[in-house]
Amino acid sequence: MPTVEVSHVVKSYADKIVVDDLSFSVPQNEIFGLIGPNGAGKTTTIRMMMDIIKPDSGDITILGEKLTEASKNRLGYLPEERGLYRKLTVMDSIIYLASLKGMDSRSAREKADKLLNQTGM
Known part of the structure; x- marks a missing residue:
């Protein structure tokens, strides 16, 4: 099971799509970097992974499950x-x-x- 699984995630603000059909997974015990130019959607993606903001569509799982209040206690940002x-x-x-x-x-x-x-x- 991957530590992080992001599947077909989309996020937009007004008429601007800031994350468009993003998918990736991070295997267990791996170090992963999310890199890109300013405005590429890195911070938005991390905030969606932390459940600070919700994606418009798509799924994000951490440690095999969608974030719950209990599982959020295992993460930091x-x-x-x-x-x-x-x-x-x-x-x-x-x-x-x-x-x-x-x-x-x-x-x-x-x-x-x-x-x-x-x-x-």
């Missing part, structure tokens, strides 16, 4: 523009966001350190 917390370090951002999900600071730091070490960061 840190937008490029760094949102409202521009002065926070990456680690501080991770700890803050983990606290929103009920994790204490120490556990969040330990888990973040472990994951960052696994990825060589």
Whole structure:
């Protein structure tokens, strides 16, 4: 089962199609990059994958299922523009966001350190 499956996804705003019949899959244990020029629909695609916005048509599954409130707790999204917390370090951002999900600071730091070490960061 692929980790991510995007199938025939379309998204438009007014009369402008920003994602047009996009399909791809990401196999388990693979690193995947979504690259393209400005305006290609990368951010829109990621936001649809995170269920922040809904596609007009098509299907997106993560870990074999459509996103539910429970499965959303297994995902994270840190937008490029760094949102409202521009002065926070990456680690501080991770700890803050983990606290929103009920994790204490120490556990969040330990888990973040472990994951960052696994990825060589």
